[in-house]
């Protein structure tokens with residue numbers, strides 16, 4: 645009973661050490677990614693530009709006047725909700741032929757900027773605290 649943990653330790657050592665090394669390397673890379681993500685603040689001006697060029701055609705220039713009553717209002721929706729929606733259209737977790745095609749044209753930065761831009765517009769879709 646007492647021998648067991650020690651046995652395991654000696655037999656596992658070379659293996660677990662290399663695995664720990666790999667995990668340490670991975671978490672280092674992960675920390676860098678997280679830091680980089682935090683450093684990339686959304687650019688509202690770029691969000692507005694992209695929105696005017698592409699999205700306004702259907703969602704309206706103010707994000708509040710869609711060309712069809714079945715098209716959603718984006719103005720004032722929560723930033724994280726909009727971002728999630730666009731990522732999900734892109735990955736087809738959320739399926740819609742129109743928005744799927746739109747989202748696939750967007751970079752990760754476009755999505756971040758567009759979500760922040762529409763969230764910043766006055767709207768009735770969420771309560772700002």
Ligand code: HEC
Pocket residue numbers: 694695698699700701702703714715716717718721726729730739740742743746750758
């Ligand atoms: C050709 C018309 C069209 C264009 C252009 C368009 N959209 Fe959409 N969008 C739609 C339609 C239709 C829906 C509703 C789809 C559904 O039911 O999921 C929608 C839904 C969305 C949603 C989900 C909103 C919600 O309440 O869940 C977001 C976010 C969105 N669009 C963002 C954008 C952005 C950002 C752009 C510009 C890059 C854009 N759309 C361009 C037609 C369009």
